[in-house]
Amino acid sequence: MRDEILESYSNVPKLMEKVAIFGALSKDELKVVMGSMTLKKFEKGDTIFEQGGSPEYINIIEQGIVKLIHEENGIRTEVRSLEVGDCFGETALLGILPYTVTAIAMTEVFLLQMSKFMFHNLLKVDPKLFSKFLLNITREICRRNSSYEKILQHNFD
Known part of the structure; x- marks a missing residue:
């Protein structure tokens, strides 16, 4: 297991260069952010977090x-499928809101x-980096919301 995780970590620097929330961060800044993150393994079928739960991680x-998956009145709806490089959980964490979906x-x-503790600790450690990182996350949330608005508009036209 440990070897799998270490082997997996070798992909992280390449991945981080492609993830929008890490855009415009220098290599040194990426190292700081990476040092604030952990790698966690989930098995097929595991629940990562539940709708209504308190946000803990980006x-x-x-x-x-x-x-x-969003569930309402006993009806389960697939909201989105996420793949390598996709970020999730950040909207609930920033908004201090319960999760609106189950992952x-x-x-x-x-x-x-990145735990909410480490995210907030980044402000203490490097305020400039925190500001850049927060701006990137906010931009990504705005882009995602814009695409959802287009989908909703199309569905109601």
Whole structure:
């Protein structure tokens, strides 16, 4: 298991260069952010977090597929399927809101996770880096919301 995780970590620097929330960060800044993250393995079928739960992590898929499921009045709806490089959980964490979906590992999944403690600690350690990182996360949330708005508009036209 430890060797799998170490082997998986070798993909992380390449992955981080492609993830939007790490855009415009220098290599040194990426190292600081990476040092604030852990790699966690989930088995197929594992629940990563549950709808209504308290947000604990910003998650980035290093390997595998995650489905986001919303349940209301006993009806389960697949909201989105996420793959390598996708980030999730950040909106609830920043908004201090309960999760609006349940995240389920559809395959073996490795997630890079930054806890809310480490996220807030980044402000103390490096305020400039925290500001850049927060701006990147906010931009990504805005892009995602814009694409959802287009989908909703199209569905109602």
